[in-house]
Amino acid sequence: MATPLTAVELKMHKPRRVLPGFQMTLGYTMTYLSLLVLIPLSAVFIRSLGLGWGHFWEIVTAPRVVASLRLSFGAALVAASINALFGLLVAWVLVRYTFPFRRLIDAIVDLPFALPTAVAGIALTALYAPNGWLGAALKPLGIKVAYTPLGIVVALTFIGLPFVVRTLQPVLEDLDKEVEQAAATLGASAVQAFVLVILPALWPAMLTGFALAFARAVGEYGSVIFIAGNMPMKSEIAPLLIVAKLEQYDYAGATAIAVVMLVLSFALMLGINALQSWTLSRHGGR
Amino acid sequence: MQSRVLAASYEMSDAEVSRAHGPRPRRRPQWGRLLLIAAALSFLGVFLALPLLAVFVQALAMGVGAYVAAIFDPMAWAAVKLTLRIAATAVPLNLVFGVAAAWAIAKFDFRGKSTLISLIDLPFAVSPVIAGLIFILIFGTHGWFGGTLRAHHIRVVFAVPGIVLATTFVTFPFIARELIPVMQAQGKDDEETALSLGASGWQTFWRVTLPNIRWGLLYGVLLCNARAMGEFGAVSVVSGHIRGLTNTMPLHVEILYNEYNYVGAFAVASLLALLALLTLAGKSLLEWRQPELRHSARQPPDRTRRERT
Numbered sequence: 001m002a003t004p005l006t007a008v009e010l011k012m013h014k015p016r017r018v019l020p021g022f023q024m025t026l027g028y029t030m031t032y033l034s035l036l037v038l039i040p041l042s043a044v045f046i047r048s049l050g051l052g053w054g055h056f057w058e059i060v061t062a063p064r065v066v067a068s069l070r071l072s073f074g075a076a077l078v079a080a081s082i083n084a085l086f087g088l089l090v091a092w093v094l095v096r097y098t099f100p101f102r103r104l105i106d107a108i109v110d111l112p113f114a115l116p117t118a119v120a121g122i123a124l125t126a127l128y129a130p131n132g133w134l135g136a137a138l139k140p141l142g143i144k145v146a147y148t149p150l151g152i153v154v155a156l157t158f159i160g161l162p163f164v165v166r167t168l169q170p171v172l173e174d175l176d177k178e179v180e181q182a183a184a185t186l187g188a189s190a191v192q193a194f195v196l197v198i199l200p201a202l203w204p205a206m207l208t209g210f211a212l213a214f215a216r217a218v219g220e221y222g223s224v225i226f227i228a229g230n231m232p233m234k235s236e237i238a239p240l241l242i243v244a245k246l247e248q249y250d251y252a253g254a255t256a257i258a259v260v261m262l263v264l265s266f267a268l269m270l271g272i273n274a275l276q277s278w279t280l281s282r283h284g285g286r
Numbered sequence: 287m288q289s290r291v292l293a294a295s296y297e298m299s300d301a302e303v304s305r306a307h308g309p310r311p312r313r314r315p316q317w318g319r320l321l322l323i324a325a326a327l328s329f330l331g332v333f334l335a336l337p338l339l340a341v342f343v344q345a346l347a348m349g350v351g352a353y354v355a356a357i358f359d360p361m362a363w364a365a366v367k368l369t370l371r372i373a374a375t376a377v378p379l380n381l382v383f384g385v386a387a388a389w390a391i392a393k394f395d396f397r398g399k400s401t402l403i404s405l406i407d408l409p410f411a412v413s414p415v416i417a418g419l420i421f422i423l424i425f426g427t428h429g430w431f432g433g434t435l436r437a438h439h440i441r442v443v444f445a446v447p448g449i450v451l452a453t454t455f456v457t458f459p460f461i462a463r464e465l466i467p468v469m470q471a472q473g474k475d476d477e478e479t480a481l482s483l484g485a486s487g488w489q490t491f492w493r494v495t496l497p498n499i500r501w502g503l504l505y506g507v508l509l510c511n512a513r514a515m516g517e518f519g520a521v522s523v524v525s526g527h528i529r530g531l532t533n534t535m536p537l538h539v540e541i542l543y544n545e546y547n548y549v550g551a552f553a554v555a556s557l558l559a560l561l562a563l564l565t566l567a568g569k570s571l572l573e574w575r576q577p578e579l580r581h582s583a584r585q586p587p588d589r590t591r592r593e594r595t
Contacts, residue, residue: 018478020487025390029402032383036455037408040420043430047423086329093326097319105327107570111334113509114562114569116516118536119555122543123337126344126552133336158333190318219413222518222536226543239415243523246419251428258416269411273404 041262048259051252059256064232065241069260072238075149076217079156084210087164088202094165095172109165112158117222124155125226147229152237155223160213167209168202175201204278211272215265341559345552356553364530365538365554368446372521372534373514376454380510384461385503389495392469393477403466409458417455418523421448444526449534452520457513461506464579468502469495471578501576505569512565516558 048056059065094106112120128135128145135146145151175198183193221239229235236244238261245253346353356362387406391399409417424430425442435442442448476498480490496503518536525532527541535554542551573580 018481019393019474019490020481021389021491022394022396025386026394026396029383029387029390032386033402033405036451037458038405040424040455041408041412043420043423044416086326089322090326090330093323097323099323103570105330107566108330108334110566110569111338111562114512114516114565115338116518116536116539116555116558116562118518118539119341119516119558119562120337122539122551122555123340123344126340126548127336133340134332158337161333215411219411219416220519221413221415221522226540239413239519242413242415242419246422246523251423251426254419255423258413258419261413262416265411265413269404269407 044255044258044262047251047255051256055252056256056259059253060260064236065238065253065257067233068236068238068241069257071149071152071236072218072261073264075152075156075237076214076220078153079160079217080210080214082153082157083160083164083213084206087161087209087213088168088206091165091168091172095169110162112161117159117220118226120158121155121223121226124151124158124223128154128227146227147235149228149235151227151229152224152235155227156217156220159220159223160217163213163216164206164209167205167212171202171205204275208272208275211268211275215268215272218265218268219261338559341552341555344548345556347552348549352549353553353556356547356550357557359550361530361533362538362550362554365533365535366557368449368531368533369515369535371446372449372453373511375450376457376514377507377511379454380457380461381503381507383458384465384506387462388465388469388499389491391466392472393474406459406462409455414456414517414519415523417520418452421451421455421524425451443524444528445532448524449521449532452524453514453517456517456520457510460510460513461503464502464506464509465499468499468579472498501572502579505572505576505579508565508568508572512562515561 051059090109094102094109125146126132128138128151130136130139130144130146132146135144138145143150145154179197180193183197184190188196219239221237221243224237225240228237228240230240238257242254242257242261245251245257345356387402390396391403422429422443425435425448426432427436427443429443431442442451472495476494477490480494481487485493515534516536517534518540521534522537522540525534525537527533527537529541533541535558539551539555539558542548542554
């Protein structure tokens with residue numbers, strides 16, 4: 001006699017994964033990721049292993065290479081700092097105040113994400129060249145921007161601008177106005193409330209935005225090469241030196257510099273991830 | 287009892303104050319706010335509006351005739367066509383990947399999920415120049431497959447396939463990282479219902495999942511396409527700069543600029559700037575339709591997941 005299936009038995013027979021396609025989509029994801037990203041990236045590391053430690057160290061510590069790495073990381077640091085400061089200002093103004101064309105200006109903040117870097121590069125050069133709109137105005141003050149490291153900082157500031165604004169905006173929107181009002185009720189001035197109440201809540205997001213802008217700026221190429229002047233030892237960024245070595249068929253040199261940049265960038269990315277999960281645990285714990 | 291009396295008296299005095307002096311003064315001084323707005327707008331004006339304006343002014347510096355002539359230059363047209371071809375290959379490749387990755391990550395739980403998400407983001411941490419270099423190391427003359435490719439007369443580097451590879455690498459994460467939070471927010475109840483009503487897996491995907499994620503998908507495609515058409519560094523390294531053959535629009539801008547043909551360079555650049563403005567307009571439109579798309583671009587994909595739990 002066949003007994004009807006009970007609810008318990010039904011549950012037992014039910015497969016653990018109801019939706020289909022898990023193996024197919026995960027398999028495709030892993031294959032595509034490996035073929036396009038992981039294996040090609042590993043090529044750089046495998047090729048650099050062939051150099052031997054002595055040769056690798058010799059390439060990487062050559063004065064021209066050290067100067068370019070120092071410039072890339074130094075200019076990125078300065079640009080990301082400018083972005084952190086002004087990004088806070090822009091995010092604050094966009095979230096807290098209403099003024100004409102606010103929505104339009106908010107949309108325009110993403111321009112550096114959408115504008116091709118080569119276009120940004122020639123536009124900034126045209127502006128800051130000695131005969132450009134801004135270059136001509138700065139010349140009497142003795143400030144040269146185009147074809148100097150200062151020009152590199154300008155280009156990297158442009159490129160990194162949206163990162164801090166976009167990481168700060170959601171945090172600022174979530175921030176309880178009541179806390180500020182409480183501070184004001186207790187006699188704090190607007191500046192005190194900002195420094196003692198708002199800033200401590202913002203700085204993890206600010207640091208994340210700073211790190212994202214920094215990471216992007218370190219590897220940036222297109223917007224920089226037009227405005228930089230590209231003088232070895234003075235205004236030559238590390239990505240440009242990689243290109244220069246490739247053009248001389250110096251694959252070993254290009255690979256070694258790439259490895260140094262990749263290791264530093266990956267370390268930075270791990271740092272950003274740790275920072276973000278730390279921010280989330282603080283932010284989400286409210 | 288006493289406190290209620292106090293509150294009542296406070297309210298009354300407050301009302302009397304407004305009657306006597308008109309509306310109460312604002313908490314924050316107006317000039318401080320104006321100063322901050324002015325400072326922020328000046329910063330954005332100098333760093334965003336001026337460069338954008340400069341592109342169009344420089345392009346039209348020699349008049350509309352020179353501008354139109356520069357745009358309809360055959361080499362410029364070849365660059366436009368190549369750019370469209372590259373984007374038409376790279377974007378669909380990353381679209382299929384993005385949907386597959388988002389399906390696996392958003393609808394299922396498995397070990398190593400957060401590692402996989404980090405790996406998908408990897409191309410964002412790689413300098414565009416290095417993205418080009420890796421394909422030269424593999425497919426170049428002295429690369430891993432250089433000999434084999436040459437034996438079969440297949441060109442990858444310094445040819446269109448190399449440009450497609452480099453562009454696909456650089457734009458790899460865009461669609462996946464838009465879709466993962468969107469799919470996570472949708473959950474899997476709709477799909478489970480469709481399946482229990484007898485729909486097949488593909489029917490469920492086409493009729494339930496895809497309509498649910500269409501705006502997020504479009505958003506990702508928009509951002510991916512902008513980067514694919516505008517990519518410079520990676521493409522520059524693998525292209526070989528062969529005019530009319532491997533010259534994309536951004537590379538053509540560079541060539542013209544280096545030849546001191548500024549009107550030509552800025553004319554092609556103005557087309558790319560228009561593309562950027564269209565992208566921003568489309569992005570704003572989608573954000574206005576779907577407010578939750580906003581801010582997802584730069585958030586870690588697991589943010590929404592953790593917020594939900």
